[in-house]
Amino acid sequence: xxxxxxxxxxxxxxxxxxxxxxxxxxxxxxxxxxxxxxxxxxxxxxxxxxxxxxxxxxxxxxxxxxxxxxxxxxxxxxxxxxx
Numbered sequence: 001x002x003x004x005x006x007x008x009x010x011x012x013x014x015x016x017x018x019x020x021x022x023x024x025x026x027x028x029x030x031x032x033x034x035x036x037x038x039x040x041x042x043x044x045x046x047x048x049x050x051x052x053x054x055x056x057x058x059x060x061x062x063x064x065x066x067x068x069x070x071x072x073x074x075x076x077x078x079x080x081x082x083x
Contacts, residue, residue: 020059024067027051031071 030048044052
C-alpha cells in the first residue's frame, strides 16, 4: 500500500505506528480485563472482537503476528514466575 505521492508505505510513518500501538493496547487490555487465556492463533475472545478488528485493520499482518506471539510469551512467563 505505497503512498502514491512519495512511493513510501504509509505504515512506516510515526502516526501509523502510533495508531497501530493504540489499537494493540486496546485489544490486549480487553483480553486482560476479560481474564481469558489466549494462545497464538486465530481464537479471539467474543468480548474483544471489535478491538481485534481494529487491531488487525491498523497494523500490518506481520506486526499482528509478532504482537500476538509476544503477548502469549509474556503470559506464559508470568504463569511460570507465579508458580
